[in-house]
Amino acid sequence: MTHRTWLEPLRSRLAASGLTLDDLVSRSGYSKTRLSELLRGNGYYPGWELTYSVVKALDLPPWPLRRLWTAAAREADKKTSWIKKGIDAVQPLGREEPPIAHLGFAQAMRRPYHAYARAFLQADQRAHRVVAETFDVLWLTWDEATTSPDLPRHAWLLLRRKVMTRAFHRDGHPDLRAAAFHTAAQAQITDLADRMAHIDRLAAFFDTIARLPQDQMDITVLRYLCGIHEDAVPGIVGLSPALTHSLERHARGALKGLYPPTDSPE
Numbered sequence: 001m002t003h004r005t006w007l008e009p010l011r012s013r014l015a016a017s018g019l020t021l022d023d024l025v026s027r028s029g030y031s032k033t034r035l036s037e038l039l040r041g042n043g044y045y046p047g048w049e050l051t052y053s054v055v056k057a058l059d060l061p062p063w064p065l066r067r068l069w070t071a072a073a074r075e076a077d078k079k080t081s082w083i084k085k086g087i088d089a090v091q092p093l094g095r096e097e098p099p100i101a102h103l104g105f106a107q108a109m110r111r112p113y114h115a116y117a118r119a120f121l122q123a124d125q126r127a128h129r130v131v132a133e134t135f136d137v138l139w140l141t142w143d144e145a146t147t148s149p150d151l152p153r154h155a156w157l158l159l160r161r162k163v164m165t166r167a168f169h170r171d172g173h174p175d176l177r178a179a180a181f182h183t184a185a186q187a188q189i190t191d192l193a194d195r196m197a198h199i200d201r202l203a204a205f206f207d208t209i210a211r212l213p214q215d216q217m218d219i220t221v222l223r224y225l226c227g228i229h230e231d232a233v234p235g236i237v238g239l240s241p242a243l244t245h246s247l248e249r250h251a252r253g254a255l256k257g258l259y260p261p262t263d264s265p266e
Contacts, residue, residue: 005133006068007041009140013058014039028053045076048086063096064136071133098139101146105155106135112236113159115226116218120167122178130166134159153238160218176206176221208255216251219244 014024021039025032030053038046038054048069055065066087073083098106110131117127138145138155148154168175209220218237222228228236234244 004041005137006065006072006140007039009137010054010058010060010065011039012141012144013060014054017058019058024054024057027057045073045078047089048083049089052090061098061139062093064098064139066093068133068136068140071129099142102135102139102142105151106138109152109155109236110135112222112226112228112232115228116159116222117163119221119225120163120174120176126166130162131159134162150238152235156218156236156238160214170207170210173207173210174217176210176225177203205255209251212251212254215239216247216254219248220251220255223248 019027021032021035024035028035028050030050034050035054037043038050048066051065051069052062055062070083070087113131113134114124114127117130118124121127121130134155137158145151145154164174168178170177206225209217209225211217212220215237219233222233222236223230230245230248231241233248234241237244239247
């Protein structure tokens with residue numbers, strides 16, 4: 001999964017460059033067979049030396065790709081010593097300098113992105129990895145992202161895909177029920193029976209949220225599980241304020257009709 005995350009931007013860059021595989025052979029110093037295996041993404045997991053030779057040949061930013069390569073290597077059960085040996089075999093990458101606009105965008109979106117990811121993944125570390133991966137892929141594809149009609153929407157859909165890929169699912173929908181155990185309201189209930197009943201109600205409520213249409217679900221999660229102010233939500237999800245308000249109103253109507261909560265799920 002993570003292997004595909006860095007391989008797809010690399011393939012896209014190669015296609016856009018107009019270079020042939022023979023051109024890549026001459027620029028990288030590796031054989032056509034080795035390069036073809038890397039680009040197909042089949043068989044063994046490629047070492048960093050080979051991967052970096054293609055990154056350099058295509059003039060891609062090496063820092064985000066090395067982080068994605070490292071994460072994928074761990075996912076492929078590669079030993080830490082193997083990863084370190086591959087990295088040490090390549091010349092130091094120099095200073096990490098993302099585009100200023102990317103840096104500003106990441107700083108603005110990191111908190112709401114992390115809150116959204118944590119609502120579904122239920123762990124800070126898992127949420128952090130998904131958000132970091134999103135920003136690294138966004139950096140790799142920054143030219144494409146900045147020429148899209150709406151950068152915030154482009155980035156939000158990228159984050160959503162990565163979160164949903166890793167989230168637990170139930171009956172074809174992301175499973176939000178575990179969030180019922182982490183609300184401030186239920187933590188204040190001292191009677192165990194009352195607390196469990198409260199959790200049951202909220203679990204059903206959150207299950208209904210997860211079954212809303214995607215945009216309605218996103219807005220509801222940001223507003224009521226993540227505590228994001230309503231004025232900030234349109235800029236996060238990349239939708240107009242009018243459309244965001246309309247989607248939230250429809251979501252509230254659906255939730256009120258199905259599971260009217262007796263208290264706040266905060």
